[in-house]
Amino acid sequence: MSKLEKREAECRKHMKESTQIEQVATPVLSFPPNKNFPCMANVLDVQSNEEYGKYIVTKRDIEIGEIVMVEEGYVFDISSSEETSCITCLQSQKNLIPCDNCTDVMFCDHQCMETNENHKIGCGASYNRLHVCRMVIDSILKAVNAFANANDLNKFVECALATREFDSPTCNSREQKEYRSFLKLLAITETLDSVMAMNMVATQYHILSRLSAVKKLFDSEEKQRFLMHLILQHYSIIKRNSLGIHSESNIENQSNVIEIMPIHFSLFNHSCSPNIKYVKIGNKLVAFTVLPVKKGDQLFIQYIKELDNLETKERRDILRETFQFECKCSKCLPCVKVQDSLRMQLDPDFLFIHASRQTHFLDPEKRLILKDKAKRFLKRYNQFKWSDEIEWVSDGFSNCVKKDLGSN
Template sequence: MLWKKESKNILWDKESNQQNALFVDLFANVKFDIPAPRGVLPQKSDQISQRLREKGNDYFVRKDYFAAMKLYNQALCFAENGSEQLSYAYSNRSSCFFRLKLYSKCLVDIELALQSNCAQQLIPKLNDRKAKCLEVLDEELSYFAPKLSHEPDERFPCMVKVLEMQQNVEFGREIVATADIPAGKTIMVEDGFAAGLYGEAGVNCDICYSSYTNLIPCYTCTRSMFCFGKCDKNDFHFVECGLRWKPQGPFDYRYSVVRSIVFALKTFTNVDDLMEFAASAIMSDQFELPDSMLDDKAKYNVFFRNFKSNFPGWSEGHQHGIQSVYEGLISHEFISQKFPTKRKERFLQHLISHHIQARRRMMTINCTMQKGFTPLIGLYFNLSCTPNATLLFSDSGSYVLTIRPIKSGEQLFVHYMDEDFMVKNIGYKERRAKIQRDLNYVCMCERCIAESSNQKAPELFDDSTRYVVLEKIRMGMNQPAYLLIYRKSRPIFKHFK
């Protein structure tokens, strides 16, 4: 066996100690009726597309341009391939971008409309709008996007050079400052790994999760959209397309697990190489520090190693989720060709289970954006209820902002639960219960220890950091990206030097 466990968990166990023994069948004693893995989405329909576009027009008249864009995007998803309805939807969406002073995006949509079997009556209007865009292009607004406040680390470009990852006796791993860092500095900006989208169609790119940009629809399904010229040639959606389960609550993790499995298959040359990597990683120190984050294999290594060797096992509900992901994947021709033998099928069962475990330990949810992100390096920051940094959300991932002055040699702590825990006076019992339930971790920070001993706890923020934190949380923690639009010359919202 790869490791011996006394719990009911049998993840990565084998049927015997023989060299070529199969992994145990995770579903051997599970009695579930798994529904058909491939659900049925509505078919493309020009009539539905037109109705959605006309509904979007109502919002446009009311100057609710973001609501209008969502409906125009849905109209694009339903428009039949080669239909004039595509050009009408692109044209109307370009009007939204024009009104929002996002002229570069408007110009892209104009070209998409002209190239989409454009209705003749639209052409003069589109050319006129194009000329107006070119006249005022220097007055364009732009979206807020977090940027590192210091030079990036050469091996870990997502974080600043004045941070260092170290092993830690108490936490396993830690991130420490190697120089003094003032409050209000952005020290990590990281794209989400194998994220999941939970909201309605028509808002986000299915690949990079960007919102309210030049999205084009999938030619097959009526839900997925991709950034034009950037994400439309992706390696993921050909497996995900049509893989529709009955939703399990507002945050169904199964699609992001599918994406992480496809990421692994894309990263390794073949399944045998992936199996060899998994066998080595499982037997290694789970707190081993990564060498870099410069390529996909390095990123997958960080993701895969975020496991617990004493993992207590799955509930019945999670076993059902594992089996439904497996049945959905193995029914896909591309996946079934990758796993043609019983040995590899069993490996896939355990790989899915391992990915779900790793993802649950790393997942952060932005409920307003309706996205679920899996930070990699971001989860190396340890947790405290009196943090000196905070984990916030961007349009396509997360970033870390310092909320107190940090001295060289000091460990960085974040609180990545939610804004209520950051700004409200919630007692230690409730905090500890939520942290232990969601993160399987008993918080022993100075605030929790003081409060549990009826001593005066340190203030969550001092006067010098309170404004920085609350303003940054208002700007970035749970705000949809479309509220974070900046002028080129000055920001609409205040920001910090």
């Protein structure tokens, strides 16, 4: 056997071993699914008011560590310079396979290649390398795939934007129902007239108008103007609701920043002291409780993790500028007293977690002990809602859950 043949045989052996070793976690809800929103547990409900718009509340008490939502991203974008994930399911694989007809995307297997309807339309357009445009173009292609002609799409969009209801019996398919829910999300408005936004729309329109399926659907000047307005609407929704998640890459010393645009997940409002945290598993976002939640409580996530170490004024300024709201959470308006913080710091469970967090984290059995201690501590001091100690223990519990779920 030649030297090259030996190397090939060794590579194939390692490829087979790596495929067998990597197991993908399949997270499931801790409760039966909601009848109207199957990605959400039936212990949650969607409500609305003038202050929050649409938001999610609990219909019963929920313990720490319960999975309450598992939702696939509607569209997503890998913003690193290297494509290291499947374009369909976002699984990180060492042995990705390329598209048969272009060099723009990779898939983890032939099933993901066959089920990606968007890429069948956009193959060869190379928009996947334009990371700012990618989610908007994919969301337009989802709309194109869901309707037979532009007139039906136009009427559907007008109807969806005319009412505040989140679901509708007029939807003829799952794709149309998802698209209607997407259109119902809050859109950013303050930057829509900027030169950058207009340039974005022009770039996305130029790419889309070259695709034969899009060109066929929008075959008149009136329909093309509608497409431009639709691109701007999609851009404003995605700009407001997408989440950036850091994920390890297969390339040494490199991380991916993956932007995911969920639908029902976007109904969680922000708090700098959230009672819900989330993790990305493949192309799914998994939300779980990190504080005890009482019946009727609203559920909150943290929109920008990087805000943790900022001073209150700077944190609130960024949230106001980015999302157009004034944060009034228990971290921005704290009420915990110094003596209460000292009592938490001397708590036996807190001292154990502080001493054992690093040594217990990697071992599954010891990690279970850490989680039990954290649950007990967080329940004991839940009346304070936020303190440095509560945040620290909550973060540690969250990291343990993410490790259990196999998140990278």
